[in-house]
Amino acid sequence: MESKVAYDNELNLIKATELRLGLPGTDDREEQALFSARNNKRPLPDTSKECGSKKNSDARHVDNETAPPAKAQIVGWPPIRSYRKNNLQPKKSDQAEAAGIYLKVSMDGAPYLRKIDLGIYKGYPELLKALESMFKFTIGEYSEREGYKGSEYAPTYEDKDGDWMLVGDVPWDMFMSSCKRLRIMKGSEARGLGCGV
Amino acid sequence: MRKDRTEMSEDDDRSPPLDLRGADIAESSNKTRNCSGVSGSGGPVPGPGPSSMEFQAPYPDQVLENVLENVLQFLSSRRDRNAASLVCRSWWRVEALTRSDLFIGNCYSVSPRRATARFTRVRSVSIKGRPRFADFNLMPPDWGAHFAPWVTAMASAYPWLEKVYLKRMSVTDDDLTLLAKSFPSFKELVLVCCDGFGTSGLAVIASKCRQLKVLDLIESEVTDDEVDWIAFFPESGATCLESLIFDCVECPINFDALERLVARSPSLKKLRLNRFVSIGQLYRLMVRSPQLTHLGTGSFSASEGMAHGEQEPDFFTAFAACRSLVCLSGFREILPDYLPAIHPICANLTSLNFSYANINADQLKLVIFHCHKLQIFWVLDSICDEGLQAVSSTCKDLRELRVFPFDAREDNEGPVSDVGLQAISEGCRKLQSILYFCQHMTNAAVIAMSRNCPDLEVFRLCIMGRHRPDRVTGEPMDEGFGAIVMNCKKLTRLAVSGLLTDRAFSYIGKYGKLVRTLSVAFAGDSDMGLKYVLEGCPRLQKLEIRDSPFGDAALRSGLHHYYNMRFLWMSSCRLSPQGCQEIARALPRLVVEVIRDDAIEHTDETVDILYMYRSLEGPRDDAPGFVTILQ
Numbered sequence: 158m159e160s161k162v163a164y165d166n167e168l169n170l171i172k173a174t175e176l177r178l179g180l181p182g183t184d185d186r187e188e189q190a191l192f193s194a195r196n197n198k199r200p201l202p203d204t205s206k207e208c209g210s211k212k213n214s215d216a217r218h219v220d221n222e223t224a225p226p227a228k229a230q231i232v233g234w235p236p237i238r239s240y241r242k243n244n245l246q247p248k249k250s251d252q253a254e255a256a257g258i259y260l261k262v263s264m265d266g267a268p269y270l271r272k273i274d275l276g277i278y279k280g281y282p283e284l285l286k287a288l289e290s291m292f293k294f295t296i297g298e299y300s301e302r303e304g305y306k307g308s309e310y311a312p313t314y315e316d317k318d319g320d321w322m323l324v325g326d327v328p329w330d331m332f333m334s335s336c337k338r339l340r341i342m343k344g345s346e347a348r349g350l351g352c353g354v
Numbered sequence: 355m356r357k358d359r360t361e362m363s364e365d366d367d368r369s370p371p372l373d374l375r376g377a378d379i380a381e382s383s384n385k386t387r388n389c390s391g392v393s394g395s396g397g398p399v400p401g402p403g404p405s406s407m408e409f410q411a412p413y414p415d416q417v418l419e420n421v422l423e424n425v426l427q428f429l430s431s432r433r434d435r436n437a438a439s440l441v442c443r444s445w446w447r448v449e450a451l452t453r454s455d456l457f458i459g460n461c462y463s464v465s466p467r468r469a470t471a472r473f474t475r476v477r478s479v480s481i482k483g484r485p486r487f488a489d490f491n492l493m494p495p496d497w498g499a500h501f502a503p504w505v506t507a508m509a510s511a512y513p514w515l516e517k518v519y520l521k522r523m524s525v526t527d528d529d530l531t532l533l534a535k536s537f538p539s540f541k542e543l544v545l546v547c548c549d550g551f552g553t554s555g556l557a558v559i560a561s562k563c564r565q566l567k568v569l570d571l572i573e574s575e576v577t578d579d580e581v582d583w584i585a586f587f588p589e590s591g592a593t594c595l596e597s598l599i600f601d602c603v604e605c606p607i608n609f610d611a612l613e614r615l616v617a618r619s620p621s622l623k624k625l626r627l628n629r630f631v632s633i634g635q636l637y638r639l640m641v642r643s644p645q646l647t648h649l650g651t652g653s654f655s656a657s658e659g660m661a662h663g664e665q666e667p668d669f670f671t672a673f674a675a676c677r678s679l680v681c682l683s684g685f686r687e688i689l690p691d692y693l694p695a696i697h698p699i700c701a702n703l704t705s706l707n708f709s710y711a712n713i714n715a716d717q718l719k720l721v722i723f724h725c726h727k728l729q730i731f732w733v734l735d736s737i738c739d740e741g742l743q744a745v746s747s748t749c750k751d752l753r754e755l756r757v758f759p760f761d762a763r764e765d766n767e768g769p770v771s772d773v774g775l776q777a778i779s780e781g782c783r784k785l786q787s788i789l790y791f792c793q794h795m796t797n798a799a800v801i802a803m804s805r806n807c808p809d810l811e812v813f814r815l816c817i818m819g820r821h822r823p824d825r826v827t828g829e830p831m832d833e834g835f836g837a838i839v840m841n842c843k844k845l846t847r848l849a850v851s852g853l854l855t856d857r858a859f860s861y862i863g864k865y866g867k868l869v870r871t872l873s874v875a876f877a878g879d880s881d882m883g884l885k886y887v888l889e890g891c892p893r894l895q896k897l898e899i900r901d902s903p904f905g906d907a908a909l910r911s912g913l914h915h916y917y918n919m920r921f922l923w924m925s926s927c928r929l930s931p932q933g934c935q936e937i938a939r940a941l942p943r944l945v946v947e948v949i950r951d952d953a954i955e956h957t958d959e960t961v962d963i964l965y966m967y968r969s970l971e972g973p974r975d976d977a978p979g980f981v982t983i984l985q
Contacts, residue, residue: 232953233490233900234875235791235818237762238547240573240602244629244686244710245734245760270714272690 258333264292264310264341275336280329288312292341299325311346314339419448427452451475458482459920461499461523462945463969466507478517478542479508485923485965487898488522489547492925493963494951494980501525501548509536517542517568524548527555527579534562541594542568552577553605560586567621570599578605585611590618597624601650601684606630617642623678626650629686632657637667644675651684654692654711669695683707683732690717700724707732709758715740723748732756735770735791742774746781754812755782756789764819768793772800772825779803787812794825795852800834804841813838814849820876823853830854836861839869846893849873859883863890871896881908888912898923906933909964913937916944921967925951929961931984937966938984945969946984947977 258275271291278284285296297308304323305311312324316335324332324339426448429435432455439449454477458464461483470476483499501523508515515537525548533540540563545551553576559569560583585608587593593615600607607630616622616639623646627636631652640646669692673679679699688711703725708718709732718733718741728749733741735757745752755778757770770792776799778785785807795817803810815835823830831852839845839862846868850858854877862869863886870893878884884904887894888911897919905928916922916937931948938946949963973983 231764231820233487233492234820235759235762235764235816236487236490236873236875237759237791238489238573239491240575241709241758242762245712270716 260336260338262288262291262339262341264294265343265346267292273339275333281325281332285312285324288339288341294341301326309343311342312339313342415444419444422448423452427454430455432457454478456480460967460969461504462971462974463920463967465971466504468970470507470511474511475514476508476512477514478519479504479512479515480519480521481523482521483524484522484547485898485921486522486896487900487923487925492900492951493949493965494953494978496524496978497949497981498974498976498978499523500976501529505529505532505536509533513537514539516540517544519544519546520548521546522548524550525555526550527552527558530555531558534558537563539565541565542570544568544570544572545574546570546572547574549575552579553581553583553603554579556583557581557586560584561588564588565594567594568597569595570597570624571602572599573602576603576605580605582608582611584608584615587611587615589614593619594621595619596621597648598622599624599626599650601626601628601652601686603628609635613638613642619643620645622646624648624681626683627652629653629684633669633689633692634667637669637672640672640676645678646676647678648681648705649676649679649684650707651682651686653687654685655687655689670698674698677702679703681705681707681730685711688713693717693721696721697724701726703728705730708737709734709756712736712760714738715744719744725749726751728752730754732758734758734760735768736760738769739771739774739777742770743777743781746777749782750784752778752782752785754787755785757791758789759791759818762791762818764793766793768818772796772798775799776802779806783807784809786810789814789816789849791816791818793818794822795831795834796826797824797829797831797834797837798826800831801837804834804837808842809844810838810842811844812847813842813845814847814873815851816849817852819852821853830858832858832861836865839865843868845869847871850877851875852877855879856883856886859886863887866891868893870894872898874899874902876901878902878904881905881911884908885911888915894918895920897921899925899927901926903928906930906936909933909937913940916941916966917968919968921965923963923965924961925963927960927964929964930959931961934961934964934966935984943968943970945973948982948984950980950982952980 259272260275262271262273273287273291275284278287281299289296294310295308296310296312297305299305313321314324314332314336315321315338317337321340327335422445426435426438426445429438429449429452432453435449435453439446450472451474453473454475456469456473456476456479458469458479458481461481481501481504484497485493487493488497499522501520509532513536516539518533518540519542523545525545530551533543543559543563543566556569556571556576559566587595595615598615598619605628607628609631612631613635616625622643625639625643625646626648627639627650629652631639633652633654633656635657636652636654640649673696676699680702682696682699682703682705685708690713693713697720700721701724704727706725706728707730712734714736715738718737722728722741722744726748729751731745731749731752731754733745733756737744742757745755757774760769770790771794772792775790775792775795778788779799779802783806785803786809788803788810789812792815795815800815803813817831824834831850832855835848835850835854835858839848845866848862848866848869848871850862850873856879859878859882862872866872866887867890869891872887872891872894874897881904883902884899885908887897888908892915894915895918900923904924909924909929910933912922934946934948938944944966945968946964946966948961949965951962973985977983
């Protein structure tokens with residue numbers, strides 16, 4: 158969250174000092190292109206409507222971009238002993254550093270989540286093949302410009318900033334360290350990704 | 355699993371404050387008729403304390419007292435004993451001589467000197483200290499509840515002491531050392547939610563207590579002094595150990611020493627490992643101790659160093675060999691792939707604690723569908739309503755359910771809800787105790803539970819969003835909790851939450867006649883709420899309230915009852931120092947502590963924390979600077 162705010166400020170500064178033709182106050186589209194080009198992110202449809210059925214939602218629902226800022230935490234509320242709180246949280250970071258990097262994978266239309274250990278895959282081809290066999294579907298062919306072609310589905314992931322990205326856009330190592338969870342999108346959303354910018 | 359603790363919270367609520375009466379009896383002894391009906395019989399005026407009459411020639415009453423002693427020693431319930439001690443002076447004296455289990459519900463209600471003077475032949479002591487809300491950081495640390503004065507007094511008074519049970523006390527390594535040195539027959543040490551000691555203290559216990567059967571550390575904070583305490587158990591010969599519980603100890607354990615210890619502990623029945631024990635190490639311990647009845651599995655995950663492709667131990671067979679296993683816990687860093695290993699014992703399990711295991715409904719179902727005998731189940735809300743439905747369809751014998759939140763914040767999505775609660779109520783009709791954390795709830799689901807589960811004794815519902823109304827109707831949660839107190843005739847413990855008006859409290863006051871413990875947070879509209887409860891609930895012993903609009907007038911309305919209570923806690927309410935002062939003046943045997951918490955912001959003169967309790971000793975002398983005792 159913080160990095161986004163800092164980033165936005167930076168963007169405003171750039172906008173203010175930008176040299177361009179045309180009258181000031183016009184041209185949102187250019188701004189959008191500038192944003193995307195800088196961090197290689199494709200604009201994705203709002204994911205907030207994803208959290209429909211409780212069955213699909215994670216126990217720990219991460220703040221997405223549209224969530225309001227969390228209320229200030231009240232001392233001692235909810236009434237959970239600090240011993241219990243402390244012993245659940247460290248587990249997440251431990252997992253990243255220990256032998257496995259465990260991530261939740263959801264697929265649109267499938268009733269249950271899966272968990273995978275990202276650490277056992279050496280690259281994108283292996284990962285995608287594993288996903289295909291896990292959820293019994295086919296992923297299309299990847300191209301940097303058009304995303305995944307030839308399939309109804311597109312594998313996406315949520316990164317550290319809370320943005321949803323297409324799997325394959327960044328180098329594998331960067332993906333391993335920034336990926337928080339995976340979602341296999343279906344249908345129009347997936348296609349929308351392909352012809353993003 | 356937690357049976358001992360439930361027993362511990364029982365109170366002598368049928369009789370008025372006993373010690374106050376007891377003191378009177380001792381003082382007016384000349385006027386009291388003794389049992390034989392002979393008044394003014396020989397013997398000196400007795401008072402509390404070791405009877406000097408034992409060394410005189412037997413007098414007519416002595417024979418009867420001997421008989422009484424032989425009879426009373428069979429009385430085990432402390433309520434019965436308290437009642438017996440009120441019959442007459444003679445019974446009071448004999449009961450004191452024959453009481454072997456001493457229970458102190460509030461360490462400040464009586465001094466060690468007074469307790470050891472009255473009860474001279476005690477073998478087992480249980481002491482409770484801090485108020486429960488201190489667990490949630492609602493009170494500054496170092497408030498008190500020190501074990502030191504108790505162990506010092508007992509060291510000389512009870513040389514035959516065998517068992518110590520402490521809850522929410524501060525225990526130092528020096529205390530543990532004194533304990534280990536003073537009691538040659540010492541057998542059982544149970545520390546629940548305690549702090550102040552470290553692995554050095556544990557090492558002393560391990561090395562000096564040669565008769566040790568039970569060493570149970572439950573949710574206590576243990577400092578890592580980097581002392582290898584497990585290695586301090588005597589190296590050779592069989593140990594007497596029956597129970598070794600250290601799942602809360604947050605430091606690595608010397609596994610080889612542990613393995614050797616387990617190998618030479620043939621009586622070991624309960625073993626609960628901490629998260630520093632990997633699943634591979636667990637396996638090695640299990641094959642050495644198939645006689646276990648209670649097992650805490652440690653991390654239930656592979657250790658970092660394990661090479662891929664290494665032959666995995668046969669966990670399935672290891673579990674299958676533990677035919678007596680009835681209670682399973684641990685799973686601190688669970689690798690769900692290993693979960694099927696526990697299948698062989700699922701059918702025998704009566705108690706299962708998954709409350710540290712982040713598993714989903716799917717993963718739970720693999721296990722729970724075999725657990726037909728389950729009576730106690732603790733779990734994380736990661737299993738969602740769907741997981742609870744699975745529980746409800748299989749665990750027909752369920753008595754106790756606790757659903758903890760994985761993400762304990764107010765604003766998250768909330769994987770369990772009224773749907774899960776409704777399902778449980780429909781499937782688990784024998785439910786006696788429930789603790790349920792959720793984000794959203796409906797009155798309908800709570801009412802359903804009140805009707806479907808008539809055996810409920812403990813109902814603790816925590817709707818994590820403060821002031822949250824019924825998810826469907828938008829109404830307060832009054833009717834739901836009202837139904838609970840109305841329909842659950844055996845209810846003794848209640849925790850309320852969500853949007854609640856004074857009406858909810860009027861229900862509690864009207865119907866909650868057996869309620870002994872009540873927890874209130876962010877609830878009520880006015881003083882009337884608290885008044886209803888204080889005037890309506892004759893059995894109320896423990897009342898803890900936070901952030902509710904109750905003021906001095908409400909506090910006043912409980913004057914008739916405070917001597918019958920163990921304590922009252924009120925924090926961030928609307929009490930003034932004057933209001934609390936009034937209580938202190940009206941009730942001289944009540945200790946009224948006003949605790950300042952600098953973490954609480956307030957602009958007016960209201961009291962941060964009021965904590966008051968009956969006591970024979972007056973203001974304690976170990977109060978820290980932030981505690982003011984009103985008089």
